[in-house]
Amino acid sequence: MTGKGTSEDVRFYRDKHLPFFELKQCNTGELSYRKHTHEEYSVGIVEQGKSFFWYGGRTAILSPKTVVFLPPDFIHSCNPFDPGQWAYSMLFVNAAWVQGFMDSHGSYLFDEPIVKEAPENGTFTETNELVEVLSTHAIPLEKEARIAAFFERHLTGWRASHNSGASLEQPKLKLIREYLQSCFLEKITLDQLEEASGLNKFHIIRLFKGFFKIPPHTYQTLLRVNYAKKELCKHRPLIEVALAAGFYDQSHFTKVFKAHTGVTPDSYQKNI
Numbered sequence: 001m002t003g004k005g006t007s008e009d010v011r012f013y014r015d016k017h018l019p020f021f022e023l024k025q026c027n028t029g030e031l032s033y034r035k036h037t038h039e040e041y042s043v044g045i046v047e048q049g050k051s052f053f054w055y056g057g058r059t060a061i062l063s064p065k066t067v068v069f070l071p072p073d074f075i076h077s078c079n080p081f082d083p084g085q086w087a088y089s090m091l092f093v094n095a096a097w098v099q100g101f102m103d104s105h106g107s108y109l110f111d112e113p114i115v116k117e118a119p120e121n122g123t124f125t126e127t128n129e130l131v132e133v134l135s136t137h138a139i140p141l142e143k144e145a146r147i148a149a150f151f152e153r154h155l156t157g158w159r160a161s162h163n164s165g166a167s168l169e170q171p172k173l174k175l176i177r178e179y180l181q182s183c184f185l186e187k188i189t190l191d192q193l194e195e196a197s198g199l200n201k202f203h204i205i206r207l208f209k210g211f212f213k214i215p216p217h218t219y220q221t222l223l224r225v226n227y228a229k230k231e232l233c234k235h236r237p238l239i240e241v242a243l244a245a246g247f248y249d250q251s252h253f254t255k256v257f258k259a260h261t262g263v264t265p266d267s268y269q270k271n272i
Contacts, residue, residue, distance in 0.1 A: 017140040023090070041095060043068070054077045104203060130150050179197070188216075238254075
């Protein structure tokens with residue numbers, strides 16, 4: 001599901017079910033970059049060291065916990081002071097996806113870089129959490145939901161303050177729930193939920209959570225855990241249940257199962 005680059009110091013994470021994003025993680029300063037651009041919108045987070053950042057004729061010093069938002073085709077360069085003390089992550093998101101997201105929220109696309117010193121507002125923590133989810137075998141729904149939530153918080157002025165929209169869209173939200181109930185073992189995406197319900201995919205997360213009190217990806221995970229409990233009762237091997245329930249491997253299954261039930265799958269099965 002997730003692909004990695006071949007270098008130990010530079011890794012790329014992708015998801016074939018969500019081709020609109022790519023995550024790059026770099027922990028070497030030996031890679032210095034000339035002035036260049038990206039076709040995608042990008043979010044960079046400095047994790048270690050300092051770097052000289054040149055962007056459109058302006059300069060800045062990027063320190064740990066700095067987050068940078070870059071629009072497509074904006075010329076920039078970033079070179080560390082100390083190659084031995086430099087680590088960062090970069091999320092690239094397809095311009096068409098971002099355009100659709102911003103249009104759905106009635107917001108303008110940013111066309112200038114945004115540099116945030118993040119310790120005081122939690123941006124660094126949120127970005128780290130986003131990177132962690134995208135670099136693991138989380139389900140596609142959770143990955144896209146995390147990206148959308150991050151963009152919503154930091155790149156739009158839109159905030160959800162009530163659930164009236166969820167109530168109005170109740171029939172469509174029930175269609176989404178029914179779709180999840182019937183396909184929870186599959187790799188579901190927001191595009192599929194949009195097609196099944198007719199709701200704009202960038203509103204689905206907020207409306208679903210407003211009405212059912214949990215986001216779609218959490219509901220899908222709960223369905224998988226409940227399915228796994230039934231299969232464990234049949235005394236099937238743990239790894240077999242893990243894969244049957246849609247988890248990447250037994251370790252991932254154990255972590256998620258315990259988070260939702262308070263016990264490991266092994267303990268659950270032994271106490272049946």
